[in-house]
Amino acid sequence: MPDESVRTSANELKFRDPSQARALADRLSGLCEEIAREPISVMHVCGTHEQAIAKYGLRTILPKSLDLIMGPGCPVCVTDMPEVDEAVVLAEDGALIATYGDMLRVPGTAKSLADAQAEGARVEVVYSAAQAVELARSMQQEVVFFASGFETTAVATAAIALQDDLPPNLSILSAHKYVPPAMEIVAQIPATQVEGFLAAGHAATITGWGIFEPLAERYKIPVVVAGFEPLDILAGLVRLVELVKDGTPAVDNMYPRCVTREGNRVAQEQMWRVFRTVGGRWRGIADVPDGNLRLRPEYAHLDARVRFEIDIRRLWQLAPSALAEKCICGAIMSGLASPSDCELFGKECDPENPVGACMVSSEGTCKIWYQYGGRPDL
Amino acid sequence: MCLGVPGRVLRVEGLIATVDFWGLKRQVRLDVVDEPVQPGDYVLNHVGFAIRRIPAEEIQETLSLYEELLRAGESDMMAADVRGEIEASPESADSGEPDA
Ligand code: SF4
Numbered sequence: 001m002p003d004e005s006v007r008t009s010a011n012e013l014k015f016r017d018p019s020q021a022r023a024l025a026d027r028l029s030g031l032c033e034e035i036a037r038e039p040i041s042v043m044h045v046c047g048t049h050e051q052a053i054a055k056y057g058l059r060t061i062l063p064k065s066l067d068l069i070m071g072p073g074c075p076v077c078v079t080d081m082p083e084v085d086e087a088v089v090l091a092e093d094g095a096l097i098a099t100y101g102d103m104l105r106v107p108g109t110a111k112s113l114a115d116a117q118a119e120g121a122r123v124e125v126v127y128s129a130a131q132a133v134e135l136a137r138s139m140q141q142e143v144v145f146f147a148s149g150f151e152t153t154a155v156a157t158a159a160i161a162l163q164d165d166l167p168p169n170l171s172i173l174s175a176h177k178y179v180p181p182a183m184e185i186v187a188q189i190p191a192t193q194v195e196g197f198l199a200a201g202h203a204a205t206i207t208g209w210g211i212f213e214p215l216a217e218r219y220k221i222p223v224v225v226a227g228f229e230p231l232d233i234l235a236g237l238v239r240l241v242e243l244v245k246d247g248t249p250a251v252d253n254m255y256p257r258c259v260t261r262e263g264n265r266v267a268q269e270q271m272w273r274v275f276r277t278v279g280g281r282w283r284g285i286a287d288v289p290d291g292n293l294r295l296r297p298e299y300a301h302l303d304a305r306v307r308f309e310i311d312i313r314r315l316w317q318l319a320p321s322a323l324a325e326k327c328i329c330g331a332i333m334s335g336l337a338s339p340s341d342c343e344l345f346g347k348e349c350d351p352e353n354p355v356g357a358c359m360v361s362s363e364g365t366c367k368i369w370y371q372y373g374g375r376p377d378l
Numbered sequence: 379m380c381l382g383v384p385g386r387v388l389r390v391e392g393l394i395a396t397v398d399f400w401g402l403k404r405q406v407r408l409d410v411v412d413e414p415v416q417p418g419d420y421v422l423n424h425v426g427f428a429i430r431r432i433p434a435e436e437i438q439e440t441l442s443l444y445e446e447l448l449r450a451g452e453s454d455m456m457a458a459d460v461r462g463e464i465e466a467s468p469e470s471a472d473s474g475e476p477d478a
């Protein structure tokens with residue numbers, strides 16, 4: 001069962017301006033009535049959005065005809081099993097793996113980094129790429145920074161790679177993902193029927209909102225960039241549903257306090273100097289052309305994939321757990337299902353014993369629903 | 379992991395800023411920030427790096443959201459993510475007096 005104490009503390013949080021929230025909700029209802037069909041499906045692609053939506057119970061005040069679904073907004077959750085396997089193999093072969101805390105328990109084909117750690121491998125949690133550099137500096141052992149996250153986090157890895165005094169025993173295993181191509185994939189899934197996207201504020205801080213214009217044009221779908229404050233999300237939804245109603249496939253920015261059209265050019269320049277996009281699998285979702293960020297050949301000396309021979313096939317002889325086959329994380333992240341559709345949710349699968357990656361990360365929908373009590377039944 | 383957290387810049391030395399996050403002094407890197415940063419500015423920090431200088435007129439609104447989040451207590455997931463972001467920057471030896 002979801003943790004009651006957490007739910008109570010979450011419920012004590014009120015809107016900072018309830019009257020404004022009510023006004024926005026009324027406006028949304030009015031718009032949905034005018035559209036007069038259901039469901040009107042819009043998708044957000046940001047774990048922090050889902051956190052705020054669940055925490056503040058936002059779905060309780062949305063019109064019934066508006067379906068606010070969650071997309072692939074959790075970088076940890078879309079890290080593919082073979083990527084975890086690579087880190088596990090490197091750890092087993094004697095490297096120290098430095099990685100963000102959320103990555104520890106993400107299941108690989110046969111085991112997670114936490115499992116490898118329990119068997120004696122060295123895995124250290126870091127909060128930043130810079131800490132991985134310090135770790136490497138403090139020891140002789142090979143240190144591999146297993147780097148995950150969307151563009152917001154990839155820029156930090158890039159800044160490290162561009163540093164010129166790196167310790168020679170440091171390398172980078174990039175599992176970084178690039179969001180815009182994944183939105184295209186989801187827009188193409190016929191069953192999802194997404195009519196509009198609420199794009200994540202902080203990733204767009206880097207890329208700028210202009211990045212979504214080709215998507216809006218190609219798929220005739222509106223995109224609105226929104227912050228993650230509850231009122232920001234509501235205001236973003238109002239704008240998005242207005243665009244859906246008018247049939248205008250435009251991009252609008254409702255988060256000007258952090259996002260500009262061009263984004264952070266300094267960060268972009270560094271990111272693209274170090275990384276290139278490569279097609280690859282997003283766990284449970286699809287092959288996403290250009291969806292992975294990998295080190296450019298110029299940085300091969302830092303690339304763990306070049307520096308070490310990583311044979312992940314030896315893990316494949318170990319059978320994955322039978323439970324894992326019932327995990328529907330992929331359908332959840334494609335907007336086709338909810339955690340409550342999973343028979344393991346809150347039973348065999350909880351944050352203590354996660355079966356799928358969506359129950360591991362604080363940006364994973366299953367964990368968020370578990371912690372904050374999920375979609376209120378109205 | 380895509381959250382950013384605002385803090386007030388106390389001191390800038392090269393590409394390192396000492397930033398105050400609700401009384402915690404941390405060192406934040408300025409490699410990727412979009413505009414020049416000076417003491418007194420507010421920056422949005424993500425995994426140890428400033429990713430944006432927050433325009434003056436938007437500081438108050440940005441801060442109040444986080445203050446509300448941080449009041450939510452230890453067990454709250456969003457509050458924990460905010461704390462994690464602050465942890466991402468090493469502690470500063472700075473005594474804490476702003477330069478400006
Ligand atoms: S509840 Fe667990 S098993 Fe079910 S979809 Fe979510 S992570 Fe997968």
